[in-house]
Amino acid sequence: MSWEHPKTWLAEAVTVAKLNKEIRDKFEALKNPPHAEYAPAYAAGTLISTSSASFVTMTNFELTLETTGGDVLIVLNLDVDSAAYFDIEVNNARKGGADGFMGTGAAGAILIILLLRDVEPQTLTIVGKWKVPSGTTNILATTRPYFSAREIS
Amino acid sequence: MGWTTPISWTNILSDASHFNEQIRDNLLALKQPPTAHYEANESSNFLTFSTTYDDVDNVGSQWTFTFTTNGGDVLIGLAATGRSISSFSLLDVSVDGTRIANNASGGIRQITGTFMNVSFLRWIRGLSAGSHTFILQWKHNTGGANFGQIPAGAGTSGSDVHPRFWVREVS
Numbered sequence: 001m002s003w004e005h006p007k008t009w010l011a012e013a014v015t016v017a018k019l020n021k022e023i024r025d026k027f028e029a030l031k032n033p034p035h036a037e038y039a040p041a042y043a044a045g046t047l048i049s050t051s052s053a054s055f056v057t058m059t060n061f062e063l064t065l066e067t068t069g070g071d072v073l074i075v076l077n078l079d080v081d082s083a084a085y086f087d088i089e090v091n092n093a094r095k096g097g098a099d100g101f102m103g104t105g106a107a108g109a110i111l112i113i114l115l116l117r118d119v120e121p122q123t124l125t126i127v128g129k130w131k132v133p134s135g136t137t138n139i140l141a142t143t144r145p146y147f148s149a150r151e152i153s
Numbered sequence: 154m155g156w157t158t159p160i161s162w163t164n165i166l167s168d169a170s171h172f173n174e175q176i177r178d179n180l181l182a183l184k185q186p187p188t189a190h191y192e193a194n195e196s197s198n199f200l201t202f203s204t205t206y207d208d209v210d211n212v213g214s215q216w217t218f219t220f221t222t223n224g225g226d227v228l229i230g231l232a233a234t235g236r237s238i239s240s241f242s243l244l245d246v247s248v249d250g251t252r253i254a255n256n257a258s259g260g261i262r263q264i265t266g267t268f269m270n271v272s273f274l275r276w277i278r279g280l281s282a283g284s285h286t287f288i289l290q291w292k293h294n295t296g297g298a299n300f301g302q303i304p305a306g307a308g309t310s311g312s313d314v315h316p317r318f319w320v321r322e323v324s
Contacts, residue, residue, distance in 0.1 A: 006180045009172035026180050030324075070184060083268075085314070097194065097306045098313035102234050105268030113232040113272055115190055115319050133311060153184045153324060 003029035003068035029068065030153050036063040036126075037148035042141035051136040055087055055094065058139075061128030065149045069121040073152045074114040076128055078145035081107050084137040088114050089127040100129065124149065156182040156223035182223065183324045189218035189287070190319035194306035204296040206245060206252060209289045209303060209318075216289040216318045224282035228274065228323045229253075231289065233316030235264040235271040235303045240294040242301025247288040248277060260291070264301055268312060271303070287320045 007022055038061060042048065050056055065072065074088055087100030095101060095114060102112050126149050130137075139145055157174055167175075193199070193216070199209050210216040229246055243260030245252040253275060254260045262271050293301045304312035 003184065006177040008177060009169040011169050014172075022176055022180075030180070030183050071188065096315045098308070099311060100314055102232060102270060102272070102314055102316075103268060103312065104234070104270055105236075108267075109270050111232070111270055111272040113230045113274065114317065115188075115230070115321070117188070117190055153186065 003033075003070070005069075033070075033151040033153065034065050034067055035148070035150040036065045037146070038063060039144055039146045041144055044141065046141045048139040048141070049136050050084070050130055050132060052131050053133070055085075055100065055129040055131045057089075058128035058130050061145075061147050063124075063126040063147065063149045065124040065126060065151070067119050067121055067124055067151050070119060070151050070153060072116040072119050072124065072149055074112070074116065074126060074149045076110065076112040076114075076145075076147050079107075079109050079140040079143045080104060080137050081140055082135065082137045083133050084110075085131050085133070086110050086112060087129040088112060089129050090116065091125055094129060100131070119151075155221075156225075186225070186322040186324055187220050187222050188319065188321040189220050190317065190321075191215045191218075192315050192317045193303075194315050196307060198305050198307045198309060198312075199303040200300050201242065201291050201293050202296050202300045203292050204294070206247075206290045206292045209244075209291050217286065218288075218320050219284060219286040220320075221284050222280060222282060222322045224280070225322045225324055227277040227280055227285075227320060229277060229287065229320050230272075230274050231262075231316070231318050232272045233270075233303050233318075234268060234312070234314050235301065236268050237264045237266055237293065237299070237301045239266070239299040241265050242291055242293045244271060244273075244289065244291045246275065247286075247290050248280075249285055252290065253277070264291075268304075289318050
């Protein structure tokens with residue numbers, strides 16, 4: 001059930017249809033907002049890696065979210081075995097700086113918590129991006145990466 | 154749009170203003186809760202040499218948020234990368250003048266020597282309805298010539314990243 005802006009009530013007849021649309025449907029929309037996620041369970045030995053010095057798409061870290069208008073919370077949580085930079089691309093525009101949204105200079109955890117404010121109703125294509133300063137970096141398969149996007153209230 | 158405590162309905166013959174307050178405005182209050190947010194993309198990175206807690210953005214105060222909440226739980230988020238030159242730095246959040254971690258030596262997050270993720274989430278429960286001030290703060294363990302740093306989009310090669318700090322009432 002999608003969200004629509006609540007009506008302004010006038011001196012009018014209150015009908016069952018209006019109450020269902022204005023109360024039931026909107027509470028359901030608040031309770032179950034648009035959500036998309038990717039949480040791969042990699043087989044042992046799987047290497048998701050990059051050696052790219054410019055931002056490239058993290059394989060399969062691509063979400064589509066049909067928003068109804070509001071704020072959107074994006075989370076990227078994973079571990080890497082060496083230095084890397086990460087960014088989030090929304091509708092073909094990276095959100096971070098020249099070196100992205102966040103980086104690590106060595107093996108460690110990445111946790112991006114990105115709040116997008118006042119998003120208009122639309123289809124969002126949200127993509128995880130990464131690059132390395134040198135060499136090759138792998139996403140650890142011993143932990144389970146998590147990438148999500150959710151309209152929040 | 155502020156939140157009004159829902160009534161117990163005793164008579165459905167309410168007027169339009171009653172419906173607008175109880176249905177339209179409360180739905181909008183749930184949909185659009187009080188939120189403050191700032192993405193740092195600065196001309197210089199954040200630095201601290203201080204051995205006592207100071208505001209991370211002690212120049213522009215962009216990471217000082219004052220806004221009115223409706224009495225619900227508040228979620229605080231930081232997504233950032235940090236480093237410390239020698240020893241370590243500590244991050245904390247001041248809520249109305251009291252730091253959350255608020256112990257003598259510790260904070261919410263420790264920044265050690267390397268370029269590292271220092272993100273965190275933290276709930277604040279039991280905050281009364283009204284105006285509140287939230288400030289991201291930090292200190293360095295030893296100070297002197299040593300310092301803590303949060304790269305903030307200043308064009309520094311290899312660390313041109315954009316940290317974000319936000320506070321939101323969550324329903």
